Structures are given as structure tokens and as C-alpha cells.
Amino acid sequence: MSDSSHNHTNELAKSSSPYLLQHAHNPVDWLPWCDEAFTKAASEEKLIFISIGYSACHWCHVMEGQTFEDEKAAEFLNKNFISIKVDREERPDVDAAYMHAVQIMTGRGGWPLNCIALPDGRPIFGGTYFPKDTFLDRLSSILSLKSTHPSKLEEYATKLQQGVALSDLISAPPLTDLTPGAPWPQSLIDSTSTSLTTQLAQWQSQWDSNTGLSLGAPKFPLPTNLDFLLHFGTTQNDENTLAQARLTLDSMSRGGIYDQLGGGFARYSTDSDWKVPHFEKMLYDNAQLITTYSQAYQIFKDPTYKRVVFQTIEFLLRDLDDPSGGFRSALDADTDGEEGKFYVWTLEELRLVLSESQLDLAVKVYEIDGKSHWEHGKNVLMKWASDEVLANSIDLTQDEFQKQLDELNSTLLKHRSNRTHPGLDDKVLTSWTAQTVTALSTAYRVFRNQDHINRARIALDFILENSEEQLHHTYHPTTGHTIPGFLEDYAFTIKACIDFYEATFELKYLYSARDLVNIAFDKFYDVDHGTFWFTSSDENKLFVRKQENDDSVSPSSNSTMAINLFKLGKFFSQPDWVYRSDRMILSAWDDTRYLRSSTNWAKALLHRIEPFCEIVLAASDENTLYEIHEKLDQHYIPQTIVTTSNSGTTIPSWAQGKMTEKDSKIYICTEGACKLPFDRVEDAFKGLNLNL
Numbered sequence: 001m002s003d004s005s006h007n008h009t010n011e012l013a014k015s016s017s018p019y020l021l022q023h024a025h026n027p028v029d030w031l032p033w034c035d036e037a038f039t040k041a042a043s044e045e046k047l048i049f050i051s052i053g054y055s056a057c058h059w060c061h062v063m064e065g066q067t068f069e070d071e072k073a074a075e076f077l078n079k080n081f082i083s084i085k086v087d088r089e090e091r092p093d094v095d096a097a098y099m100h101a102v103q104i105m106t107g108r109g110g111w112p113l114n115c116i117a118l119p120d121g122r123p124i125f126g127g128t129y130f131p132k133d134t135f136l137d138r139l140s141s142i143l144s145l146k147s148t149h150p151s152k153l154e155e156y157a158t159k160l161q162q163g164v165a166l167s168d169l170i171s172a173p174p175l176t177d178l179t180p181g182a183p184w185p186q187s188l189i190d191s192t193s194t195s196l197t198t199q200l201a202q203w204q205s206q207w208d209s210n211t212g213l214s215l216g217a218p219k220f221p222l223p224t225n226l227d228f229l230l231h232f233g234t235t236q237n238d239e240n241t242l243a244q245a246r247l248t249l250d251s252m253s254r255g256g257i258y259d260q261l262g263g264g265f266a267r268y269s270t271d272s273d274w275k276v277p278h279f280e281k282m283l284y285d286n287a288q289l290i291t292t293y294s295q296a297y298q299i300f301k302d303p304t305y306k307r308v309v310f311q312t313i314e315f316l317l318r319d320l321d322d323p324s325g326g327f328r329s330a331l332d333a334d335t336d337g338e339e340g341k342f343y344v345w346t347l348e349e350l351r352l353v354l355s356e357s358q359l360d361l362a363v364k365v366y367e368i369d370g371k372s373h374w375e376h377g378k379n380v381l382m383k384w385a386s387d388e389v390l391a392n393s394i395d396l397t398q399d400e401f402q403k404q405l406d407e408l409n410s411t412l413l414k415h416r417s418n419r420t421h422p423g424l425d426d427k428v429l430t431s432w433t434a435q436t437v438t439a440l441s442t443a444y445r446v447f448r449n450q451d452h453i454n455r456a457r458i459a460l461d462f463i464l465e466n467s468e469e470q471l472h473h474t475y476h477p478t479t480g481h482t483i484p485g486f487l488e489d490y491a492f493t494i495k496a497c498i499d500f501y502e503a504t505f506e507l508k509y510l511y512s513a514r515d516l517v518n519i520a521f522d523k524f525y526d527v528d529h530g531t532f533w534f535t536s537s538d539e540n541k542l543f544v545r546k547q548e549n550d551d552s553v554s555p556s557s558n559s560t561m562a563i564n565l566f567k568l569g570k571f572f573s574q575p576d577w578v579y580r581s582d583r584m585i586l587s588a589w590d591d592t593r594y595l596r597s598s599t600n601w602a603k604a605l606l607h608r609i610e611p612f613c614e615i616v617l618a619a620s621d622e623n624t625l626y627e628i629h630e631k632l633d634q635h636y637i638p639q640t641i642v643t644t645s646n647s648g649t650t651i652p653s654w655a656q657g658k659m660t661e662k663d664s665k666i667y668i669c670t671e672g673a674c675k676l677p678f679d680r681v682e683d684a685f686k687g688l689n690l691n692l
Contacts, residue, residue, distance in 0.1 A: 012085055016476035018425045019055040019087040023064060027074035030085040033094055035541070041082040041119035047146060048121065049081040049139075052088050052095050052113040055425040056267075056280035056330040058339050059129045060112040065337075067132045076136060080143055081116075088113070089329060089429060090474055093486055093535045097542050100167045101160055102126035116142055121543040122157035123164075165544045170558070172530030172587035181575020183671065184582075189609045192589060196602060196609075199595040200232070200241075206596075208272065211255075212248025214596065217272040221252050221265055223288035224551045228599035230295055231638045235610045242299065249296050253308050256372070256380035259343065261413040262318070263311030265289055266333075275372070276380055279340040279422070280333035283320055283432045284554055286312050287327075290439035294446040298636035304387065309443050313452065316436065319424070325462030326428035326475060327436050335422045342422050344378040345412075353415045358408045365390055365405060428475040430489040433459050435554070437496035441503040445633040453503060460500055463493055464512055470519060487534045487548065490520045491560035498567055505625075505644045507651065513568055517577070520561065530583045532561055549588060555600035558584060562604045567641055570614060571652045573672065582608065603638075610639055615684070616655045616667035616674065618645040628664050631681040 006025040013024040031037040041048045053060035067073045077083050088095035101123040103109045115126040125142050208215045226245055233242035255274025257266050264286050266277030290312050297305040320328040335341040347369050366372050372379045391401035440456035471485030497513035523536040534548045548557045562584040569577030585604045592598040619625035643655045654672035665677035666684035678684040
């Protein structure tokens with residue numbers, strides 16, 4: 001390909017991926033992930049260079065500038081390798097396979113992820129960021145080894161392939177001592193409960209008592225960890241666990257990792273104080289944190305959490321909303337090649353923008369040129385104390401303080417909007433959009449803002465109406481829906497359907513969840529293993545087929561499916577689905593070494609070892625139903641599913657026959673058996689035996 005406006009144009013110019021397009025004019029002869037690349041490597045007897053990253057990745061940009069835009073480095077790559085560029089967000093399957101390979105080879109991972117592979121795709125060398133000279137030296141050594149000892153490369157590739165195939169693999173054999181769908185025997189509950197308590201104690205020894213979550217840096221705001229702490233702390237009435245969750249949420253919301261002006265969280269903090277973020281802002285982080293802060297508000301009733309939820313939703317709608325109905329993926333860390341330029345402030349800039357009184361407030365609240373100083377006279381806006389403490393320190397009531405701070409922040413946000421904005425990754429991912437549906441549905445249940453559930457419906461309908469009997473992973477207006485869906489797309493969309501149903505009681509979405517589960521069984525389920533593969537049975541072209549079981553920044557697709565099967569098994573009276581979930585949970589838990597990376601599995605475990613209830617709301621009219629539903633949602637009750645008694649339907653079967661001609665009734669059911677109804681939500685809580 002050629003382009004008169006650039007010295008170089010490669011095959012990536014045909015892509016819609018913003019990350020691949022960033023590399024479309026490198027002198028490297030990049031190819032996208034495709035069969036042709038491997039055919040070319042085999043015919044020319046060349047090794048393959050696979051480089052994986054994403055558009056908002058700072059160090060990806062650094063390596064591009066140092067190496068992939070360098071003419072001599074590109075000449076070396078073009079002569080000796082077939083080079084493939086991969087957007088990890090478009091191809092999480094490719095990323096996962098090669099990431100596990102690099103972790104086995106080096107003990108660590110990250111992006112940019114760089115691998116050398118044989119023509120059949122089996123990796124033989126890998127790492128993350130390399131300075132140019134180091135990178136070229138390593139590649140020269142590999143070429144020399146290929147020339148002198150090719151059999152060693154072949155032997156190593158085979159062993160590494162076997163290692164990658166076994167990493168993160170869970171097999172869930174049939175459980176002869178469990179009746180499908182039935183409660184677990186007490187002996188099993190006792191043993192797994194003891195194991196969970198032991199795992200939690202080990203993790204607690206690593207907790208950061210100053211700023212929350214775990215010790216060390218960099219510090220990631222891990223929603224899966226926080227959601228577990230809220231869930232466990234509530235069900236166990238464990239004040240210590242809840243306190244750690246609250247400490248973390250407070251520290252994050254005051255930190256530089258949170259955009260104090262425009263809402264939304266950066267991907268991680270480079271330090272242990274949540275001060276200096278890696279400034280990229282990802283959809284999946286923020287969607288999950290909306291859910292986390294909404295549920296935390298149900299527990300603690302802290303108005304700061306409500307502000308975080310509403311501001312973060314405003315950020316999504318302002319910066320990541322897509323006309324298709326989905327949500328765009330990310331904002332870059334860099335602006336004009338400078339990390340964080342869009343977000344940071346010098347004292348001189350603040351003096352030009354703010355009134356004298358506002359400047360005085362900003363200096364005191366954000367400790368400008370004090371604790372919030374970052375580098376080169378620039379400050380990351382961060383509050384180093386709670387709003388209550390800050391208000392007292394300047395002799396204001398909290399209401400007065402909040403009003404003045406809101407006006408100050410609004411002034412700065414308006415001025416900031418005139419700056420050059422960070423780059424936007426405008427591809428729409430099904431899995432991340434589905435997580436946003438869950439976020440908006442949860443926020444609606446807690447705060448009852450109609451705009452939130454309306455936007456959730458648009459996003460969920462966008463996913464479902466364009467599924468064409470299967471989900472797709474990506475959408476872009478220039479290419480439409482591309483890349484068949486992975487398990488994460490099904491898992492999070494099924495969850496989104498369940499969450500939206502529990503927010504609205506619109507039954508068609510529960511049916512959609514059921515239909516997607518059946519498709520997932522057909523395309524991803526392994527009957528022998530009793531678990532789901534990440535890639536569809538008709539779309540696997542990698543050197544190895546992988547599962548996804550590690551709960552990281554997002555919950556794993558298999559742990560999410562285990563919870564989905566449990567809940568839908570309850571809704572549709574499908575004991576076999578509950579049994580399949582049980583197999584997955586117990587096998588995963590047997591394989592757990594670190595609770596921090598298994599917290600969504602731990603939530604699934606809690607559903608089985610602690611009392612779990614089905615709640616049926618029955619009312620004479622929609623307004624009354626809305627009122628009792630709203631009262632119910634003032635509380636965090638994770639060990640439940642919620643439905644209503646519908647006329648003319650048999651789903652859920654245990655909810656039928658409970659319609660009321662007047663007033664309202666709340667039924668508390670266990671395993672489909674319902675107790676006598678309660679007239680008031682407050683009385684029903686007593687029937688849940690929860691600490692509310």
C-alpha cells in the first residue's frame with residue numbers, strides 16, 4: 001500500500017482499530033492477525049514477531065517511537081521476520097495465550113507484549129517493553145540460534161506450548177456426592193468455609209492499612225477485590241473487612257487516580273497513595289467501579305459515593321458514549337505525546353483561571369505545590385483528607401464547602417475542555433458495554449435516576465439486536481460488527497441481562513439471558529472438563545486453546561458464568577445449571593492459591609455456603625410495585641435474587657400465584673419454597689436473617 005501523505009503505509013491502514021491505525025505508517029511491514037501472516041512466514045521460512053498492545057498504553061507509544069518508527073530497526077525486522085500487530089482489546093484470546101507464554105518465560109507480563117514465534121505460532125521468546133538496542137540484540141541472538149540449533153527452538157516451543165495449555169486450566173469432574181440443584185451438605189459447607197476464612201486471613205496480612213487494598217505499588221483499583229470485601233463483610237457482619245473496603249473507596253475517591261473535575265478513574269496509580277495515575281481511562285474499570293460505589297452507598301450511605309457514581313456516569317456519557325448505543329473503549333494516557341498533560345495543573349495556570357477566593361480554596365483543598373506536586377511544577381489534583389476534615393479546616397459547613405468546591409471544579413472543568421483532548425479509542429466492545437449495562441442498572445436500583453436505566457436499555461438492546469444468533473466482540477462504524485464473540489462477551493452480556501431484569505422486571509431480558517447460555521453451551525462448554533473455553537469451538541486458530549479463570553481487574557469469564565448459571569438455574573428451575581455451577585465453583589476453589597486473584601469465585605462460593613434467598617414482590621399495580629422495589633434497593637443484599645409475580649407467565653415458576661388485588665406482599669423463598677408473605681419491606685428483612 002502507499003499513501004502520498006506518509007513515507008510509509010502498511011496493511012494496518014485497512015483496520016478500524018485505533019491502536020492498529022497508530023502503527024499504520026510505521027516503516028515496519030506490519031500485518032494484522034490473520035492466516036496470511038502465518039502462511040507467509042511458512043513459505044519464507046521466517047520467524048514471526050508478534051507485538052500486542054492497546055491504544056491507551058503509554059509504554060506502547062514509547063516503544064513505537066523508539067523502535068517501530070526507526071528506519072534501521074524496521075529494516076532489520078522486515079528482513080528477518082514477519083511482523084504482526086495485535087490490539088489486545090480486539091483479540092483478548094491472542095493476548096491471553098501469548099501473555100501466559102511470556103509469564104512462564106519471564107515470570108512477569110504487561111504491555112507492550114512482544115513475542116517471537118515459529119511459523120506455526122508457537123512462541124520461543126518474549127517480554128514486555130525493550131529499549132531499541134536491547135531489543136535488536138535479543139532478536140539477533142534468536143536468529144543466530146535458529147541458524148545454528150533449530151532443533152533446540154523446536155524442542156523449547158513444544159515444551160512451552162504444553163506449559164501454556166496447562167496454565168489457568170481447571171477441570172470440573174462430576175460430583176457424586178451432590179444432588180443437582182440441591183443445597184450443599186453441611187460437611188462441604190464447613191470445609192469450604194474454613195478454607196475461605198484461611199485464605200482471607202492470609203490476604204489480610206498484606207492489606208494496606210493507610211490507603212486501602214493491598215500493600216505495594218503500582219496500585220490498581222480492583223473492583224473484583226472490593227466487591228468481594230463488601231459481599232463477605234455484609235454476609236459475615238465482618239466490620240474489619242467492611243472497614244478495609246471503605247478505606248480503599250475513600251482513598252481512591254480523594255486520590256489523583258480519580259478525576260476530581262470530570263469524574264472517572266484512571267487505570268492505576270504508579271504509587272501507593274493513589275496520587276499519580278497512569279492517566280489512561282478505560283471503560284471496563286469505570287463501569288465496574290460505578291457498580292462498586294453504588295453498592296457501597298447501600299451499605300454506608302456516604303454521599304461522596306453517590307457523587308462518584310453520578311460523576312463517573314457523566315464521564316462515560318460525555319466522553320465514551322457511542323451513537324450506535326454501545327460505549328467506546330478508552331481515553332489515552334498521553335496528549336501531544338506527553339503523559340497526563342490534559343489533567344495536570346501548574347499554580348500559574350490556576351491563577352489565570354480562578355478568582356482569588358477560588359485559588360485560595362484550590363491551594364488548600366488540593367495542596368497545590370505541596371503534597372499534590374508531581375513534576376516540573378505540575379500538580380495532580382488530589383484531596384489529602386476527607387471533605388469533613390477539609391471543611392472544618394477552613395471553617396465551612398460541609399454543605400458550604402461542597403457548594404464552593406463544586407463551583408471551583410466546574411470552572412476548571414470548563415477551562416480544561418478547551419485543551420487538546422487525549423486520544424479516543426472509539427471501538428465498541430460487547431463485553432465492556434455489557435459491564436456498563438450492569439453499572440447503569442445497579443446505579444438505577446440504588447439511586448432511581450430514570451436516565452440511567454434508559455441508557456442501559458439502549459446499550460443492552462444494541463448488543464442483543466445485533467447478535468444475529470451469536471454475539472460479536474467488536475463494533476466500529478467503519479467496519480460494523482467484527483470478530484465473533486468470546487466467552488467474556490457471553491458471560492458479561494448474560495450478567496447484564498440478569499441485572500437489567502432485576503432492575504426492571506422486564507421478562508424478555510431474562511429470556512435473552514437463557515438463550516445466550518444455551519449458545520454458550522454449544523460454542524464454549526467442554527463436557528469433559530465441565531468448564532468453558534474462552535474461544536468458540538469453531539473459531540480457534542491459536543497455538544493453544546485457553547480458559548479464563550483468573551479474577552483480575554475484571555472477573556474471569558468462567559467465574560462469571562458460574563454465577564450466571566447459579567442464578568438462572570434458580571430463575572428457570574434448572575437444577576442441572578446449578579449443578580454445573582457447583583462443579584465449576586468447587587474445582588476452581590480447590591485450585592485457588594491466592595484469594596486476591598479469585599475473589600469473584602469467592603463470591604460464587606458465598607452463594608452456596610451462606611443462606612441464599614429468592615425474593616418475590618407482589619403488588620396490585622405498577623406504582624406500588626415500584627415503591628416496594630425501591631425500598632428493597634435501599635439495602636445491599638447480595639445473597640438474593642429478586643423477581644415479581646407476573647400474570648400470564650410461568651417464569652419463575654416459584655413466583656407465580658402470588659398476585660395481590662390490593663396492597664403489596666413480599667415473599668422470602670428458599671429453594672423455591674416460600675414463607676408466609678410480609679406486608680412491609682422492613683419486616684421482610686427480618687425474614688432474610690441478614691444484618692440490615
